[in-house]
Amino acid sequence: MSWPPDSAGGTPEPPAPRRRPHGWRGALGAVADHGFLIALAAVCLLPLYVMLIASFERAADFDGAALLPTLSPTFENYRTVWTELGFDRMFVNSAVLSLSAAAIATALAAGAAFGFTRLRFAGRGLLLAGVVATMAIPAIVVIVPLSVLMTDLGLVDRLPSAILAEAGLLLPFAIFLLHTYMRELPSELFEAAEVDGASRWRQFREIALPLARPALATTFLVSAIYAWNDLLIPLVLWQAEQLTTLMVGLALLGPSRAGTQNVPLLMAGVTISILPLAVAFAVARRAVVRGLVEGGER
Amino acid sequence: MASLALIGARKAYPGGAEALRGVDLAVADGELMVLVGPSGCGKTTALRAIAGLERLTDGTVEIDGEDVGALEPAARDVAMVFQSYALYPSMTVARNLSFGLRARGVARAERDRRVREIARLLELEELLDRRPRQLSGGQRQRVAMGRAIVREPRAFLMDEPLSNLDARLRVQMRGEIVRLQARLGATMVYVTHDQVEALTMGRRVAVMDAGRIRQCDTPAALYERPADTFVARFIGSPPASLLRGRLGEGRDGELECVIGGVAVALGAGAEAARPALRAAVGGELVVGVPADGFALAPGGAAGIPGTVALAELLGAETLVHVELAGAGEGGAAATVVGRFGRGVAAVPGDPVAVALVPDRLDYFDPETGLALDRPAVA
Numbered sequence: 001m002s003w004p005p006d007s008a009g010g011t012p013e014p015p016a017p018r019r020r021p022h023g024w025r026g027a028l029g030a031v032a033d034h035g036f037l038i039a040l041a042a043v044c045l046l047p048l049y050v051m052l053i054a055s056f057e058r059a060a061d062f063d064g065a066a067l068l069p070t071l072s073p074t075f076e077n078y079r080t081v082w083t084e085l086g087f088d089r090m091f092v093n094s095a096v097l098s099l100s101a102a103a104i105a106t107a108l109a110a111g112a113a114f115g116f117t118r119l120r121f122a123g124r125g126l127l128l129a130g131v132v133a134t135m136a137i138p139a140i141v142v143i144v145p146l147s148v149l150m151t152d153l154g155l156v157d158r159l160p161s162a163i164l165a166e167a168g169l170l171l172p173f174a175i176f177l178l179h180t181y182m183r184e185l186p187s188e189l190f191e192a193a194e195v196d197g198a199s200r201w202r203q204f205r206e207i208a209l210p211l212a213r214p215a216l217a218t219t220f221l222v223s224a225i226y227a228w229n230d231l232l233i234p235l236v237l238w239q240a241e242q243l244t245t246l247m248v249g250l251a252l253l254g255p256s257r258a259g260t261q262n263v264p265l266l267m268a269g270v271t272i273s274i275l276p277l278a279v280a281f282a283v284a285r286r287a288v289v290r291g292l293v294e295g296g297e298r
Numbered sequence: 299m300a301s302l303a304l305i306g307a308r309k310a311y312p313g314g315a316e317a318l319r320g321v322d323l324a325v326a327d328g329e330l331m332v333l334v335g336p337s338g339c340g341k342t343t344a345l346r347a348i349a350g351l352e353r354l355t356d357g358t359v360e361i362d363g364e365d366v367g368a369l370e371p372a373a374r375d376v377a378m379v380f381q382s383y384a385l386y387p388s389m390t391v392a393r394n395l396s397f398g399l400r401a402r403g404v405a406r407a408e409r410d411r412r413v414r415e416i417a418r419l420l421e422l423e424e425l426l427d428r429r430p431r432q433l434s435g436g437q438r439q440r441v442a443m444g445r446a447i448v449r450e451p452r453a454f455l456m457d458e459p460l461s462n463l464d465a466r467l468r469v470q471m472r473g474e475i476v477r478l479q480a481r482l483g484a485t486m487v488y489v490t491h492d493q494v495e496a497l498t499m500g501r502r503v504a505v506m507d508a509g510r511i512r513q514c515d516t517p518a519a520l521y522e523r524p525a526d527t528f529v530a531r532f533i534g535s536p537p538a539s540l541l542r543g544r545l546g547e548g549r550d551g552e553l554e555c556v557i558g559g560v561a562v563a564l565g566a567g568a569e570a571a572r573p574a575l576r577a578a579v580g581g582e583l584v585v586g587v588p589a590d591g592f593a594l595a596p597g598g599a600a601g602i603p604g605t606v607a608l609a610e611l612l613g614a615e616t617l618v619h620v621e622l623a624g625a626g627e628g629g630a631a632a633t634v635v636g637r638f639g640r641g642v643a644a645v646p647g648d649p650v651a652v653a654l655v656p657d658r659l660d661y662f663d664p665e666t667g668l669a670l671d672r673p674a675v676a
């Protein structure tokens with residue numbers, strides 16, 4: 001067989017796409033490329049691997065340097081953490097905090113982002129810049145006044161305190177992300193709707209929201225992950241035992257309770273706390289990547 | 299349906315672009331008005347101003363004689379078909395069609411009835427459950443039209459609705475839109491950049507350039523009596539050729555024009571048809587010659603001497619491009635395009651003499667570009 005094959009019609013073939021040269025040089029190049037990626041993945045996954053195998057060790061057997069899975073794995077650590085140390089309740093608390101804060105932040109940000117793109121008002125750019133600038137303020141800076149405020153409102157150790165605080169801290173980021181996306185939606189869609197007689201609310205609900213679905217999913221997921229992982233807010237605002245979240249529980253696990261650090265037990269706790277994130281990300285990965293990468297949808 | 303009017307409409311965009319520079323346009327109730335002009339001349343801006351999507355810098359928009367400048371788009375109750383169609387991507391065709399009715403609170407039974415009726419009228423019945431991305435260009439165009447019609451608005455504004463279609467479909471849809479407009483008795487402003495489309499569709503056509511309406515007339519009048527050199531060069535395929543000449547009197551007192559060193563008699567009827575010519579004697583003139591205003595005389599015969607540059611055979615007719623020495627501005631050469639039968643003898647490079655058909659000529663002021671026998675257009 002010759003390449004390019006003779007074309008019957010005599011029309012010239014378009015140039016063949018550039019490919020990797022055949023032969024051992026090409027093979028070597030492929031190995032080098034893949035080798036690099038494999039090494040990179042290994043570096044990223046190593047801590048997770050160590051965590052996983054350690055969580056199945058018995059505390060008594062653990063010498064602190066396991067690189068191979070133990071021959072007698074045990075679920076005991078998981079059982080202890082889940083039932084005796086109260087991780088079951090903490091899991092629920094974390095889920096409540098993370099999901100409700102993310103839902104509130106995403107919902108409010110969707111409205112704000114729509115307003116910033118579709119309403120014209122004096123000082124719009126300045127206001128948006130101000131909102132985005134607050135992303136730079138770390139939570140630790142506001143935690144004291146926030147705690148005082150919640151105390152005054154009588155909300156400390158009640159559900160809304162941490163949820164609202166977390167949602168508030170997430171809001172600028174969520175507005176920024178959604179605004180970036182909505183800005184790219186073709187304005188003629190909204191103009192057509194205006195001529196059609198649709199109110200702003202209808203434009204928001206029936207045109208903007210359905211088109212922004214990938215961005216909404218991304219915003220919700222990223223917010224939920226952030227809230228799930230946050231330690232500071234629940235530590236300060238949810239001090240009651242029955243409101244302890246996983247992150248707070250993990251922070252308190254170990255030295256304070258067991259005297260000496262029980263590493264396999266800790267690793268089981270960490271694994272439990274990471275699992276939902278891994279699952280959520282695996283399920284929503286495509287939507288998230290799309291939301292982050294794509295500007296708008298035609 | 300209602301009448302529409304733009305009166306002294308000006309629009310300057312922030313940043314300085316002056317899209318409308320004093321536009322007067324009156325569209326009668328039930329009339330199809332075609333607005334034609336090159337890209338960027340302000341056609342879309344004019345439609346958006348009528349729809350209420352842009353506020354005029356100056357001037358007024360009237361619907362049925364009422365100043366609607368302060369009304370929101372929804373309150374003006376006109377429908378607009380966008381060049382991009384702007385179909386709602388997340389909705390099915392059925393929901394796209396009913397969107398405006400839902401927004402205006404039309405009851406469900408009435409909504410369904412009207413959507414079905416429009417779907418039948420525009421042959422969209424099979425497509426009602428599809429989404430815009432699953433439609434061809436022609437189908438999208440029909441949905442966009444349907445979305446406008448179903449609302450039974452006071453007027454239709456169409457922004458180059460056929461420009462995204464292939465040539466064959468475009469020609470077919472032209473006819474359908476004209477029929478539809480007549481059947482609905484709709485007031486319609488139809489925008490296009492294609493003068494052929496404009497001439498075939500409009501009873502009246504407004505020719506626009508650089509934010510002004512140059513002439514608003516019937517297609518025949520635009521072709522036969524262009525108001526200025528822009529219209530002469532824009533209308534017709536091929537458009538008229540412009541030549542420079544000096545107006546004088548022949549021995550018998552009849553008007554003649556010297557073009558490229560040759561005196562062309564304007565004929566006895568010229569002065570009667572265009573009284574302003576007499577006053578221009580002794581001055582420079584721009585002479586507009588439509589493509590069918592030429593006669594070819596090979597070699598030596600009487601006419602303006604020139605050289606054949608190109609001969610294009612287009613089926614039944616031939617377009618001949620001829621270079622005429624000294625007939626352009628400041629004595630430069632001018633290339634003219636004439637339309638002839640298919641048998642015309644014209645070989646590139648050959649010398650020819652070009653005669654002009656006196657009745658078909660138009661005369662323009664070289665300074666203003668305005669036709670000599672027309673009052674100046676503000």
Ligand SMILES: Nc1ncnc2c1ncn2[C@@H]1O[C@H](COP(=O)(O)OP(=O)(O)O)[C@@H](O)[C@H]1O
Pocket residue numbers: 311312313315316317335336337338339340341342343344
């Ligand atoms: N939103 C805008 N901001 C600034 N300039 C604009 C805007 N829209 C249109 N223009 C300018 O106004 C002029 C007329 O535009 P438009 O009405 O879209 O022309 P047309 O539809 O005839 O092609 C153009 O020069 C264009 O660049």
Ligand SMILES: [Mg+2]
Pocket residue numbers: 338341342343381457
């Ligand atoms: Mg346009």
